Amino acid sequence: MEDFRRFAVALSAAAFFGVASIVFVGVWVSHYREGVAWDGGPGEFNWHPVLVVSGFIFLQGLAIVVYRIPWTWRFNKLTMKFVHAGLHLLAFIFAVIAMAAVFDFHNAAGIPNMYSLHSWLGLVALTLFCLQLVLGVGIYLIPVTPAFWRAAFMPLHVYSGLLLFGSVIAVALMGITEKLIFGLGNPKYKDSPPEATFVNVLGVLLVVFGALIVWIATRPAWKRPSDQVQHTLHTEGGGVEESKVGPVLSELSDGADAEPWGDVRRRSGKLDDQDN
Structure with missing residues (x-):
């Protein structure tokens, strides 16, 4: 690999910011909120940010760059395709459970569903992610798929994957901001209480993690041979x-x-x- 040291630094930084994001969202819901539960209360809602950050963002980011990690090059391409698809499937499962937690909490509390831009874009992102996953498995893991289909679909597959990854991070930033605006009463979000500052840092971590993943995924010199x-x-x-x-x-x-x-x-x- 060319510029292996730069790759190692970029990958280590991405791992650091990704894990830090998971730690921050865990501290947020446990220290500033009511923790996690599955009882229709606020604790159930808190599963939503936890699962989105740890699954829909972190696992999806790992799935995007897993081909480029040199330590995986000892395995053949087909094996890594299954790893790539498996990580995306796990991220999708996390996202579905996160979505179910929100709907269940809203229904129990009598809060309307699907009224905010965050919810609209979140559902669109989840739907398109599912479509991307199905098409990816159908085209690249089923042996009977014609070769020219795989070649023609590859640029769209790569572009769509990166677009969805960035979109999920953007929707997550909208969600945590919306939660702070609605959830903070006295002091309010505009008064910058400790929780607001803490969650703002979480948002910065997610942005940096996303930027590093996209950088690693788009460097031609770091492609898997x-x-x-x-x-x-x-x-x-x-x-x-x-x-x-x-x-x-x-x-x-x-x-x-x-x-x-x-x-x-x-x-x-x-x-x-x-x-x-």
Whole structure:
């Protein structure tokens, strides 16, 4: 990998801010709010921010960059596709439970559902995330999917994933601000009580975590090489300079997603014959 030290710093920073966000939301609901429960009261509502931050944001961010972690490159691409899909599925389950907690709390307290912009965009994000998950599994994990479908859908899949990730963070920021405005009475949110400052810091942590994940996911030099290239470098002793290999790995990685392994091998064999 090119610039491995920078990658390690970026990944470590993302992990730090992600875990810090989970810690902050846990402290928020336990210290400033009524903790968590599943009884229709405020404690049940508190599951919503906890599950959104820990699952819908943190796990989704991890799923986005899991391909780029060099320690996972020892596993073949298909295995990592299942890991990628599994993390997204777990994030979706967390988000569904978080949504159920809000509806159950609102119904028990007689509060109307789906009246705020936060709720509208949250439901849209969850629906589109489900669609992204279904299409991703159907196109990239089902062997009968035509290769040209995978190639054509890949740019949209990547763009949609990053767009949804950023949207979820934006909706979460709207939600925690809305909670502070409605939940703080005396002193009010505008008076900057300790809880308001604490939760504002949580929002900053989420933004920084999201920015780092997007940065890691969009750096071409940090792409996972194709399984074919990894095998070649391993058997040949990795005698190619990293600065020359990086762009080739990036191109072949895209190709590995776009065509079956058998076609890659046949095409590679033909190229090898021509080179010889």
